[in-house]
Amino acid sequence: MNENSAFVVEFDQLRRADVARVGGKNSSLGEMIQQLGQQGVDVPPGFATTSQAYWNFIDENGIRETMNRLIEDWRAGKASLPQTGQAIRQLFLRADWPASTARAIIEAYTALSKRAGRPDASVAVRSSATAEDLPDASFAGQQETFLNISGEKALLDACRRCFASLFTDRAISYRQTKGFDHMKVALSIGVQQMVRSDIGGSGVMFSIDTETGFDKVVLIDAAWGLGENVVQGAVDPDEYQVFKPFLDDPALCPIISKKRGHKKIKMIYGTGEQPTRNVPTSKAEQAAFVLSDAEILTLARWAATIERHYGCAMDMEWARDGETGRLYIVQARPETVQSNRETAAFSSYTIRSKGKTLVTGLSIGDAIVSGHVCMIESARDIDQFIDGSILVTSTTDPDWVPIMKRAAAIVTDHGGRTSHAAIVSRELGLPAIVGTGNATHLLHSGQEITVSCAEGDEGLVYEGTANYEVQTLNMDDIKPTRTKVMLNLANPGAAFRWWKLPADGVGLARMEFVISNAIRIHPMALVHFDRLTDPVAKQEIASLTSGYDDKSAYFVDQLAEGLARIAAALHPKPVIVRMSDFKTNEYAGLLGGAEFEPNEENPMIGFRGASRYYSPRYREGFALECRAIRKLRNELGFRNVVVMIPFCRSVGEAEKVLQVMAENGLRRGEDGLQVYVMCEIPSNVILAKEFARYFDGFSIGSNDLTQLTLGVDRDSGELAHLFDEQDEAVKWMIRTVIAEAGKAGAKIGICGQAPSDHPSFAQFLVGCGIDSISVTPDSFVAVKQNVAEAEASLDEDGAAEG
Known part of the structure; x- marks a missing residue:
């Protein structure tokens, strides 16, 4: 046995079971090199000092008793935390390296430099505590990391400072809170060959959504230069989200969100006493994404591989070498917040x-x-x-x-x-x-x-x-029901918050919300950008679409990604996306929109819904909507998306819309595409049998159906007392269309507000035999309970009759 092995061990000799010997960070690096290298996950080589090297350093310098006394004085209130931390750190910083330990570190460093093909190779020196990265405690960021360390003297100095950092104020406080014995936690040091990310890029990656715990996405943050700025929050990074279930299909590119950060600074190599420094990024760097789509997918696949191997959600750091273009994982640890929620x-x-x-x-x-x-x-x-x-x-x-x-x-x-x-x-x-x-x-x-x-x-x-x-909302209170209870979702940014709800899919995803919030530009203003006469709108549109030679592609990408986040939240359950249903006054409020919209006295029953899709006024805009749906289903992979047409006034109009969709690559029945229609006009009820020939399902829009059945403007304060979705005339309409849809073999649901507000209305719908009820997330539990009670009551009545 090499005498150095007591103090130093190569990463490729370590496994995750070696936490007590080299800490969580270093044992994990060894695990990945040994077990995941053959699966394509690249980890830079290096070595770790052992916990024995730490205790040897303490005992050879005779500082153990002094450390114990300082900690006990702090616990007894005789000294402050800053005083205690400072005193213990000074013990380390004034201590000398035991000759055997220093020799082992230098020999391992010489071998690493030889492998790198350069004398005094540049290395990252990271701390790895033996109580680190446990399932119920995260010590991330509590000990020091030193980058671009080169030469034996600088390396030993950085290692000494790593030992001292085990007693930063924050580390002492955290161990005390978590119940760890300060004198039983050792510190290992990881010495890893530097990736030239100073001229490339780097960042952090999670195999889970950090805010909601949604377990089907990988979250990647990226910035130019060394990764410390991302970890410290000194830079606003790019952010990418990738849908994990589709990563095994090479035909798909399931990047469901790309947000460009400002990235105003980057950390690069320094010299001498200042091994790293921050410099401003160029305007070109700020305007560009750090990672290509191919690199995003590679990192996401690695994240899924690492997560699968460890059997838990993971928090990783990655780097891209600017000389070779190669990607590397430089750290991986279990995620500890959402996993314990x-x-x-x-x-x-x-x-x-x-x-x-x-x-x-x-x-x-x-x-x-x-x-x-x-x-x-x-x-x-x-x-x-x-x-x-x-x-x-x-x-x-x-x-x-x-x-x-x-x-x-x-x-x-x-x-x-x-x-x-x-x-x-x-x-x-x-x-x-x-x-x-x-x-x-x-x-x-x-x-x-x-x-x-x-x-x-x-x-x-x-x-x-x-x-x-x-x-x-308590999941334990929810009983299963035959009637599907789905969600009304509009905001892609909030969609992941509801992934834990046992919903049967999304009954209504409003495309116009994504357009007005994420895109903000009238689609016709993108198609005919050169025709715009409003200089202010034109300048803002140019700014929003910077980086796009084809401004229409901006609309397609943003809309597809926004809808993808909604489609991902409950995948593989169906997600019904309603094509845009702005009124003309709302369309006119979009950037550039005023130049493409007519003025109407009553937009509520004017140029809206299906009538726009085949009209010369908007047909090119609708083509962009179709392109976005095609990308959503065929390139991103969300075949669970169902398309829904709003405000379709006649059967002839239905035929025209389906023809325009087909011309734009959305053919009903092809690749499993289903097309539904909103039932919100009396003609949809009266001719339900005929409409069912053109559509796979109906979704009752009870607000508009009530308005048009009763002849009441739903926005009129004077007539508010007459607007009642439970009026007998409205209920007759609903009862009738449910029956007609059933006869025609078409699915039928409701996506209006009434079932959320009125338990009796939900019971009425169940009694009519509706297939699904779609509600706002905050009312899901209550409606689900109402539906369960209604079904139980029907079952009792049926049993009594039998």
Whole structure:
């Protein structure tokens, strides 16, 4: 046995069972090199010091008793945490390397340099504690990492500083909270060949959605240069989401979201005493995505492979070498927040009233909190923080953890979903909004605000105290039903929040919501960009579509990705996507829209729905909608998507719309494509048998059907007392079309608001034999219970009659 093996071991000799010997981080690197290398996962080579090397360092320098005494004094209240941490770290930093340990490290480094083909190879020096990366505790970011270390002296110095970092204030505090004995946790050091990501890119990746725990997506953050900026939240990275179930099909490209970050700085190699430094990125770098689609898919496949091997959700760091273009995994550890979250129940927040929006960013968590701002711009001013306030700052690092624990919520200028502020907020269960860009400029200490992370991907800071309700949805209370209960979803950013609900699919996904929020541009303004006369709209459209030679492709990509997130949330269950159903006044409100829309006295029953799709006024715009659906189904892979046509006034109109769809590559029945029609006009009921020849199913829009059956403008305050979805005339319409659909063998459901608001209405629908009821997520549990009771009552009545 080599005498060095007591102190140093190569990564490729390690397995995940070696945590006690080399810590979680290093044992995991060895596991991946040994077990996953043959599956294509690339990990840079390196070596680890052992826990024995750590204890040998302590005992050869005779500092164990002093460390024990300092810790006991702190526990007894004789010294502060900063005093204790500083004193213990100084013990390490003033200590000498035992000759045998230093020799083992230098020999391993020489061998690594020889393998790299260069003397004094540049290495990353990372800490790996033996209590690290356990299922119920994450020590991520608590010990130091040093990048671009070159030469024997610099390496030994970095290793000594790694040992000392086991006693940072945050690490001491965390171990104490988690019940770890400070004198039984050792520190291993990982020395890994540097990936030249300083001239490439790097980032963080999760095999699970970090905010909702949705387990079918991979989340990737990416920035230019070394990865520390992403981890620390110093940069606003690109963000990509990939749908895991489709990764094995090489014909598909299941990237369901691509968001370009500002990426205003990058960390590159420095020299001498400053081995790394930050520099501004070029405008070209800021405007470009860090990763190509092929690279995104490669990383996502690696994430799925690593997750499958470890049998749990994983948190990984990756890097791309700018010299070779090769991708590498440089760290992997179990994800510890969502994996430990209670799954039987979750809270749903609904805002009833709110002040104006002050700041927006990325939402972390799913809660809402109101409180007073406490602005802290520097870690030096941490002692000024007021307990229970909302912490507003530029960015956070591990030194901020003590006050983050005392905050009600957190708002930062910089950072992505994998930044330090985001990770710690999740672990603490705090709502946070990161990457706002300007919170420290627009908010001030003492200001009363509401932080909302309950409205999707976008986090919003409102002025004042919002009025909101919290509802606990308990999965254990839900009974199965024959009648399908589905969800009405519109916001792609919030879709993943509802993946745990045992819904039977999505009964209504509103395309126009995605268009108005994610795209914001009238499709005809993209088709005919050169015809636009409004210079302001033209400039904004040019800005939004930068990077697209074909501006129409921007519409197709954004719409397909937005709908993909809704389709992914409940896959493989059906997701019914309603083609755009704006009224002309709403279309005119989109960028460039005013130049393509007529003025109507009553848009509610005007140029809307099916009539637009074959009209010369909008036919080219509808073609883009069809292209997006085609991409959604054929390129991204979501064949569970059903298309639905709104406001189809006549059978002749149905025929025209299906013809236009076919011309644009959406042919009913081809590749399993189903086409439904909204039942919201009396003619849809009267001629239900004929409509069923053209459509696979009906979805009752009870709001419009009530309006047109009773002749009541649903927006009229004067006639509000007459607008009643439970009016006998409306119920006759619904009862009749359900019966006619059943005779024709067509599916029929309802996607109006009435079943959510009125339990008796849900019971009426079940009694009529409806196939499905689609409701808002917050009313799902109540409606499901109403349906179960209605079915039980019908069964009892049937048994009594029998």
